[in-house]
Amino acid sequence: MNNGVPPIGLFRRLADTLSEPLASVPASLSGVLTPMVSHTALVMLTADASGGRVQGFGDPQFTRDLQGLDLDALRRAATGVETVQRAPIRVGGTMWPTLQAIARNGALLILARPGACPSDGAVLDLWTIVSTLVQERADSATPDYLWQARAASGARLTAVSELEDEFRTLLERLLVTLRSRRLSDAEAREIAIARASAAIANLNRITNAARELTEVPVATAFARLKSDLSTILEQREIQVQFVDPPADGRPLPDEVARGARAVVLRCVLSLIVTPEIRRVLVQWDCDGTNLLAYVRTDGPGRKEDAAPLDATLERRVQALGARMSVDTTPGWATDISVVFPLDPPRTNRANAAVAELRPREVQVVDFLLAGYRNRAIAEALGISENTVKFHVSRILSTLGAASRSEAIAMLLVEN
Structure with a gap:
């Protein structure tokens, strides 16, 4: 920008970015920002309807090596939302100068090697606009996405749990062995015990960080809902009463926090179209x-008042494994209760089809379920990306799936 005047074509480029598919947003946003502040790479940490929280564009040494846990740690260490700062961070063993912007909804944007900019605040403003759109797309995601997100969450947490159990058992056995009095080299035993103990502590740290990345404190999720509803209803003559969940309630899986907020918003907005309604009660609670x-809304309590709670909302509730009930009391109130399970459904492979796969293809299936892309699978297995593509193609053919997403949906089913 020049003396606060937007560069020519800025609004047109921004409009184009907002209409892009989510996968193309990083590249498009980079193009919007480049005239304002030069940079070699751009990375976004958001919640979006594609299920991918981390997206990047530009220098692969930066975008490839900057991990989601690192980004979440940066966001948690920030002084608050709607902030922007320049600070160096270590990525892949190299210190990179960065510009970091945190939008109103907590989404994080990082620009690598940023150039001079007349107003870093303008970058924050643009990022707030873009991240808000991404969040809205997540809130209005199709029920199929929500179901898949819940199933994928179950797969991730299962993988973390199994990893923790496996390595904990290994390290505990190592400790038992090294503590044995039959070993004569006390000094070596002491060093080995210390290293094994440190490894267990580090494993706990990584596991806790992975869990925190996929969970939201229930009080935080409800505060976001209150803010959204208050903003929507402040211009209407409707009294809203909020009953907060317990502050120490169990954290919510990220997709449950987003899905529950979207469901409650839809319920309230659908009901308040009835002109007689003057009061609304919104309450969240946790039973562990x-x-x-x-x-609850006041008003005539007619059954037709609940008619806007259409099949789309019901499918969204079902996709989250939730249960919804609507009760109307003529001349008194309309009550809606929704129970969202916090534990994701257990995963179960399409056993008959998987049994036909070769051992290497079964390994690829495991990486697909964990959300790995082809390049990451190739690096993990030490094979070429073309070989991975061949394995994925045969997996799709064996399962009778038309796409990668359909294959994952077939492999992740509720017991």
Whole structure:
């Protein structure tokens, strides 16, 4: 920008970015920002409807080596939302100068090797606009996406749990062996015990960080809902009463936090079209296993008042494995209760089809379920990306799936 005047074509490029498919947003956003502040790479940490929280564009040494846990740590260490700063960060063993912007919804944008900019605040403003759109797409995601996100969450948490159990058992056995009095080299035993103990502590740290990345404190999720509803209803003569969940309630899986907020928003907005309604009660609670959402409105309590709660909302509820009930009391109120399970469904492979796969293809299946892309699978297995593509093609053919997403949906089913 020049003295606060937007560069020519900025709004047109921004409009084009907002209409792009989510996968193309990083490249398009980079093009919008380049006239304002030069940079060699751009990385976004968001919640979006494609299920991919981390997206990047530009220098692969930066975008490839900057991990999601690192990004989440940067976001948590920030002084708050709607902030922008320049600070160096270590990525792949190299210190990179960066510009870091955190939008109102908590989404993080990082520009690598940023040039001079008349107003870093303008970058934050643009990022807030783009990240808000990405968040809205997540909130309006199709039920199929929500189901797949829940199933994938189950696969991730299962993988983390199995990894933790395997290595914990290994390290504990190592400790038992090294503590044996039959070993004569006390000094070597002491060093080995210390190293093994440190390894267990590090494993706990990584596991906790992985869990935190996919969870949201229930109080934080409800505060976001309150903010959204308050903004929507502030211009209407409707009194809103909020009953907060317990501050120490169990954290919510990220897709449950987003899905529950979208469901409650849709319920309230559908009901308040009735002109007689003057009061709305919104309450969340946790019983340790479920998130319990409750909405009550006053008014005539006619059954037709609940008619806007259409099949789309019901499918969204079902996709999250939730249960919704609607009760109307003539001349009194309309009550809606939704129970969202916090534990994702257990995963179960399409056993008959998987049994026909070769051992290497079964390994590729495991990486597909964990969300790995072809290049990452190739690096993990030490094979070429073309070989991975061949394996994926045969997996799709064996399963009778038309796409990668359909194959994952077939492999992740509720017991």
